[in-house]
Amino acid sequence: MLRITNSIKKYLLLVMLVLLPTYSQAKPQVEPVQIKVEQLTNNLGVIWSMEFVSPTEILFTIRSGKLGIYDLSSNLVQWVEGLPEIHAHSQGGLLDVAKSPDYDQTGWLYFTYSKEDFDTSKTTLARAKLVNHQLKEWQEILVTDSASHRNIHYGSRIAFDDQGHLFFSVGDRGLRAPAQNNENHIGSIIRLNLDGSVPDDNPFVGHSRFKPEIWSYGHRNPQGLVFDMQRNVLWAIEHGPRGGDEINRIEKGKNYGWPVVSQGQEYGFDKAVGVKQKAGMVNPEYVYIPSIAPSDLLVYSGDEFSMWQGSLLTGALVLRHLNRVILNQQMLPAGEYRALTDLNERIRSLAIDDKGRVYVGTDSGKILRLTQAEYSLRTHEKEKN
Known part of the structure; x- marks a missing residue:
């Protein structure tokens, strides 16, 4: 019989600690900040993205293939013309919109959308200029190699760093395995x-077969992406399968594991998807179990919610709340807070104005404005009376 000595016990304990995933999973708390909610719009459709193009104008996308401007001063919506044909089926459609860092000088707006390609569709990046409620100079920048017959997992969120680079995400398109194959764009960031050319220092530039546009890979469906200017970090939040939504710190050339590594379960039965971790694949910084189904992702900055400075904000589609994650000095998640749970809204998109007020777009077609005050839900119609 093998005798288990103290030395062997210590060795086994060390092995177990090494094999355990290193991600954080804090117990969610109720948001301590009191929030006032004002309803600005209703019944617009799935508001996939919002972007301030002036201090009083929010440009927003409707997934079904419409682009609108909400004017805060007049409380009116005007629709924008000039979009191309959009493949608006299931999770596909008109997705993200983001203004260029040099928008005031160039006027460029960047869009992602699903584009039909025979009997498949692909995540596509384009840019255009907004002139008198029309899009001008439309340019397709990259039709990704992400063709799938399944109208799901397009990824599609856009972010900019402070060095003249644009990042955008492409989901696994429901195909899983190609997310580990860099000969396509599936499951990549x-x-x-900004002009669509490939930076010389991208990790796979010069490789004979790999796509030179890829910055990271092994992603399932990152629908939140933000560049943290203060910390110089690119953050992504992505949908896991049943359980295992992830916040990841995105780094050059890294493999984030999907579908070899996952913290979630198969749909319909209790079987893990892949393994919990594997050498050479990056562990998430934070995991949501059960899944919240995350959407947009922002780093909060502003005066309205001083307690939120530097926190990550995301929307939750399934658990229906505004999710806030605190980051510590080591840039690690150190606490999770949940707000707006009583609204019962699928929160799809987020924006912050120059005063730090937060705007929420929902799948029911509402734009909500959040300010710090005694919590109440009211509409503009009630305020006018």
């Missing part, structure tokens, strides 16, 4: 120059 892409990095380009």
